[in-house]
Amino acid sequence: MKINASTRLAAVLGFPAHHSFSPAIHNAAFAEADINAVYLALDTPSETLSDMVSNLAAIGALGASVTVPHKIHVMDACTSISDSARAIGAVNCLEFSQGNIIGHNTDGLGFVESLRDAKVDIRGKSVVLLGAGGAAKAINNALQSEGAAVSVVARTPSKVDWCAASEWTQDLLEVALSKSHLVVDCTPIGLSEANESQVKIPVPFDVMPGHSVFASLIYHRETAMMALARARQLKVVDGLGMLLHQGALAYTIWTEQPAPIEVMRSALMAAVKSD
Numbered sequence: 001m002k003i004n005a006s007t008r009l010a011a012v013l014g015f016p017a018h019h020s021f022s023p024a025i026h027n028a029a030f031a032e033a034d035i036n037a038v039y040l041a042l043d044t045p046s047e048t049l050s051d052m053v054s055n056l057a058a059i060g061a062l063g064a065s066v067t068v069p070h071k072i073h074v075m076d077a078c079t080s081i082s083d084s085a086r087a088i089g090a091v092n093c094l095e096f097s098q099g100n101i102i103g104h105n106t107d108g109l110g111f112v113e114s115l116r117d118a119k120v121d122i123r124g125k126s127v128v129l130l131g132a133g134g135a136a137k138a139i140n141n142a143l144q145s146e147g148a149a150v151s152v153v154a155r156t157p158s159k160v161d162w163c164a165a166s167e168w169t170q171d172l173l174e175v176a177l178s179k180s181h182l183v184v185d186c187t188p189i190g191l192s193e194a195n196e197s198q199v200k201i202p203v204p205f206d207v208m209p210g211h212s213v214f215a216s217l218i219y220h221r222e223t224a225m226m227a228l229a230r231a232r233q234l235k236v237v238d239g240l241g242m243l244l245h246q247g248a249l250a251y252t253i254w255t256e257q258p259a260p261i262e263v264m265r266s267a268l269m270a271a272v273k274s275d
């Protein structure tokens with residue numbers, strides 16, 4: 001990659017952002033497509049988010065990804081928001097265009113693309129989402145657009161204002177899972193072994209039909225839920241595909257070109273391996 005006076009900046013804004021795999025994915029894509037841009041991870045505390053976004057717009061940045069904890073608050077810094085991001089209530093991708101800051105959300109579609117990669121067909125099928133946070137809401141929107149029947153199980157259903165969620169109890173989990181074609185773990189439970197040990201009611205994979213699929217949004221480790229689903233001989237899809245495809249969709253928004261997906265996938269796998 002050549003950096004010169006015409007090089008444009010792209011970045012992921014998060015706090016922290018420095019652990020992100022997105023620079024590896026996007027810099028590989030820019031190099032492959034000969035796009036004169038560089039993608040950095042910028043640690044952005046909440047109090048500097050708004051200035052960071054306006055400064056990126058002011059310097060003519062190519063685009064930005066937005067990650068935890070900014071996906072909701074960054075909407076205040078946008079001059080317009082796409083219909084799907086508005087419906088989801090969160091933005092994970094910023095497009096800078098002629099002084100405008102346009103907020104998009106590519107998480108849900110990225111998840112659906114990852115199912116396509118894994119040859120999981122969800123049209124007309126029953127899907128259960130575990131957890132009801134921002135990622136679950138984005139995935140719910142995308143799955144419904146694909147014709148899936150989605151239900152949600154949540155630890156605190158009273159907090160959920162975008163669907164009628166069932167409570168995370170043994171009985172209600174069993175009822176939901178016994179009829180499901182796909183179960184998606186949209187919680188951060190699998191982030192670490194310490195988190196996993198605090199779960200009071202484990203997911204009853206034994207009631208799931210044998211042909212069903214388990215997907216997780218976690219991508220940096222094999223989670224206890226993934227291991228249990230594999231032991232039950234279910235097909236398992238991890239969160240790497242979602243990470244890859246939400247990035248590929250952002251790349252296309254920024255460059256108006258198809259993403260070099262296999263180059264991005266190889267760069268992601270190499271980054272994960274060396275982590």
Ligand code: NAP
Pocket residue numbers: 107130131132133134135136154155156159168186187188189191198199217218219239240242243244246
């Ligand atoms: P979030 O908005 O904080 O939502 C988390 C949800 O999980 C909430 O409904 C929360 O319930 C629930 N939860 C947390 N701990 C739980 C537990 N011990 N038992 C049951 N439910 C629990 O987070 P998010 O943005 O949706 O992200 C969720 C996960 O997806 C994170 O690990 C994130 O890293 C991952 N993610 C991955 C990708 C990807 O590209 N692969 C993209 C986006 C997100 P309460 O409301 O009761 O706390």
